[in-house]
Amino acid sequence: MKVIGYLGLALVVAMILVPVYFIVVTSLKTQPDIYSDPLTWIPNPLQPGNYSYVMETVNFGTYLRNSIIITVILTVVQVALGVMSAYAFAFLRFPFRNALFLVVVAALMVPNQITIISNYALVASLGWRNTFVGIIVPLAGVAFGAFLMRNHFLSLPKEIMEAARMDGTSFLRTLWRVVLPMSWPTVVAFTLITLVNEWNQYLWPFLIADTDVVTPLPVGLTRLQQNEGLTNWGPVMAGTVLTTVPILIVYLILQKRMIKGLTAGAVKG
Amino acid sequence: MAAAGAGPLHAEPPRRKRGWNWREIGLAALLLAPNLALLVVFTYRPLVDNIRLSFYNWNISSPRMRFVGLGNYVEWFTSSDSWTIMANTVIFTVAAVAGSMVLGLALALLLDQKLFGRGAVRSLVFAPYVISGAAIGVAFQFVFDPNFGLIQDLLDKVGVTAPNFYQNSGWALFMVTATYIWKNLGYVFVIYLAALQGRRKDLDEASEIDGTSPTRHFFRVVLPQLRPTTFFLSVTVLLSSFQVFDIIQAMTQGGPLGIGTTTIVFQVYQETFVNSRAGYGATVATIMFTIVLVITLIQVRLQDGNDA
Numbered sequence: 001m002k003v004i005g006y007l008g009l010a011l012v013v014a015m016i017l018v019p020v021y022f023i024v025v026t027s028l029k030t031q032p033d034i035y036s037d038p039l040t041w042i043p044n045p046l047q048p049g050n051y052s053y054v055m056e057t058v059n060f061g062t063y064l065r066n067s068i069i070i071t072v073i074l075t076v077v078q079v080a081l082g083v084m085s086a087y088a089f090a091f092l093r094f095p096f097r098n099a100l101f102l103v104v105v106a107a108l109m110v111p112n113q114i115t116i117i118s119n120y121a122l123v124a125s126l127g128w129r130n131t132f133v134g135i136i137v138p139l140a141g142v143a144f145g146a147f148l149m150r151n152h153f154l155s156l157p158k159e160i161m162e163a164a165r166m167d168g169t170s171f172l173r174t175l176w177r178v179v180l181p182m183s184w185p186t187v188v189a190f191t192l193i194t195l196v197n198e199w200n201q202y203l204w205p206f207l208i209a210d211t212d213v214v215t216p217l218p219v220g221l222t223r224l225q226q227n228e229g230l231t232n233w234g235p236v237m238a239g240t241v242l243t244t245v246p247i248l249i250v251y252l253i254l255q256k257r258m259i260k261g262l263t264a265g266a267v268k269g
Numbered sequence: 270m271a272a273a274g275a276g277p278l279h280a281e282p283p284r285r286k287r288g289w290n291w292r293e294i295g296l297a298a299l300l301l302a303p304n305l306a307l308l309v310v311f312t313y314r315p316l317v318d319n320i321r322l323s324f325y326n327w328n329i330s331s332p333r334m335r336f337v338g339l340g341n342y343v344e345w346f347t348s349s350d351s352w353t354i355m356a357n358t359v360i361f362t363v364a365a366v367a368g369s370m371v372l373g374l375a376l377a378l379l380l381d382q383k384l385f386g387r388g389a390v391r392s393l394v395f396a397p398y399v400i401s402g403a404a405i406g407v408a409f410q411f412v413f414d415p416n417f418g419l420i421q422d423l424l425d426k427v428g429v430t431a432p433n434f435y436q437n438s439g440w441a442l443f444m445v446t447a448t449y450i451w452k453n454l455g456y457v458f459v460i461y462l463a464a465l466q467g468r469r470k471d472l473d474e475a476s477e478i479d480g481t482s483p484t485r486h487f488f489r490v491v492l493p494q495l496r497p498t499t500f501f502l503s504v505t506v507l508l509s510s511f512q513v514f515d516i517i518q519a520m521t522q523g524g525p526l527g528i529g530t531t532t533i534v535f536q537v538y539q540e541t542f543v544n545s546r547a548g549y550g551a552t553v554a555t556i557m558f559t560i561v562l563v564i565t566l567i568q569v570r571l572q573d574g575n576d577a
Binding site for chain 2: 002005006008009012013015016017018019022023026034035036037038039081082084085087088092093094095097100103104107109110111112113114115116117118119120121122124137138139140141142143146171196199200202203206207217218219221222225230233236237239240243244247248251255258259262263
């Protein structure tokens with residue numbers, strides 16, 4: 001029984017790692033070495049030329065910078081908006097609270113792919129094409145995070161909020177001193193979900209960014225593939241590795257929290 | 270207006286009377302306004318606008334629009350391309366859901382056993398889920414390269430000639446589906462594993478004492494306990510695979526032979542931005558949203574039934 005288990009384990013590991021090895025190794029091969037049949041498993045010679053090519057001639061440095069700018073701004077904005085909305089829905093009394101909450105949550109049902117046409121026309125008419133504003137603003141609204149944070153806030157002990165209320169503690173103090181210290185794991189989960197989603201965001205930036213100035217990594221990568229793919233896989237594979245390494249480093253450090261965060265929707269409250 | 274942070278917000282004891290606290294309402298407005306404004310402008314407005322646009326012939330880069338009534342809908346429902354595209358969408362979605370759920374459950378059952386190194390394998394299997402679909406698409410286009418790729422080399426070693434994943438529509442759709450499953454398997458697996466670990470261990474022991482065969486035990490005891498998880502996953506994976514764009518764009522751009530791997534999402538993009546027929550694209554988007562809506566409503570219905 002154990003033997004079958006370990007065989008299965010080995011098979012799974014191979015299924016994940018063999019393609020990864022193949023991709024990484026290709027990125028280090030010379031062109032004649034890539035176009036050889038049968039393929040070579042150990043590159044001869046091993047050379048980093050494809051990497052210097054994509055960094056110097058294809059602007060991968062700029063793509064990396066743009067990805068960082070877009071991801072960081074969107075993550076900060078979305079987490080702030082999500083916490084603010086959740087605070088209002090969980091702790092404040094105001095008219096139409098349930099209806100407005102429904103408006104926020106129902107947005108989850110609307111895929112980005114459906115809103116692109118009208119949003120593209122709007123963004124183009126504002127002159128926002130090829131700008132960070134044009135990429136970031138339409139993606140900044142939060143539905144899932146607001147839902148996640150609100151459910152967490154509602155699970156906090158009522159007495160503590162009552163005490164803060166009695167003491168006449170201001171909103172910002174209540175948020176910083178009372179609510180957030182009891183909420184860090186959920187805030188971290190929310191942050192990591194947003195980070196991964198925004199880093200991998202494709203369709204919208206693909207439509208809005210025509211020039212390298214604002215193009216993020218995934219879009220830059222498919223542009224490189226369209227120019228060089230099939231005939232010059234080396235640089236394309238180097239670009240793939242560069243696109244994935246930053247998020248994999250984050251994953252390596254925070255894997256437990258990241259798995260928890262990205263599967264948070266599955267936990268029924 | 271209560272400025273955020275300034276002044277005591279809840280100075281008086283909470284009123285239990287009917288009246289609203291205006292400071293509280295003011296603060297709520299301040300906290301909610303930016304997010305609501307963004308959702309209204311960039312999610313709900315385009316959703317409604319889509320319906321209006323679907324009645325026009327329109328090139329997205331020009332202001333001129335010609336009203337055609339239901340013309341775009343008639344065209345979509347009578348065009349043979351639409352049915353090929355719907356068939357592609359259904360095949361891709363069903364294969365993606367079935368494939369990732371069966372493999373994900375098998376993997377979860379495997380790693381539920383006490384095996385050395387299972388923690389590391391769990392992390393490894395989940396890793397592709399955090400990687401960009403575009404990057405995985407690009408990489409796997411090369412993995413499937415019919416002349417110099419990994420798959421053809423492995424098949425060659427066992428004496429099989431690789432199919433042409435680039436030129437043959439059926440195999441191209443297979444390539445895209447397999448890549449999607451490779452990326453998303455970790456998600457299904459992790460959620461199944463969590464559900465498995467939360468199952469009733471006393472029932473396992475009972476089966477052991479009764480001498481129930483492992484197969485029978487799985488279908489009669491384990492699988493029924495996983496029902497809510499199976500339901501949740503099938504809907505989630507269904508909706509997310511229905512919306513895949515990046516992998517298709519990176520691997521096939523909807524081809525070969527024009528629409529070999531075009532799904533309904535890809536058609537929205539293709540008509541609007543490549544064929545310059547934004548009105549028709551909006552029609553396809555509206556049809557697509559109707560499908561998403563129906564799936565979601567069915568889910569909510571069944572979910573309520575499950576909980577009751």
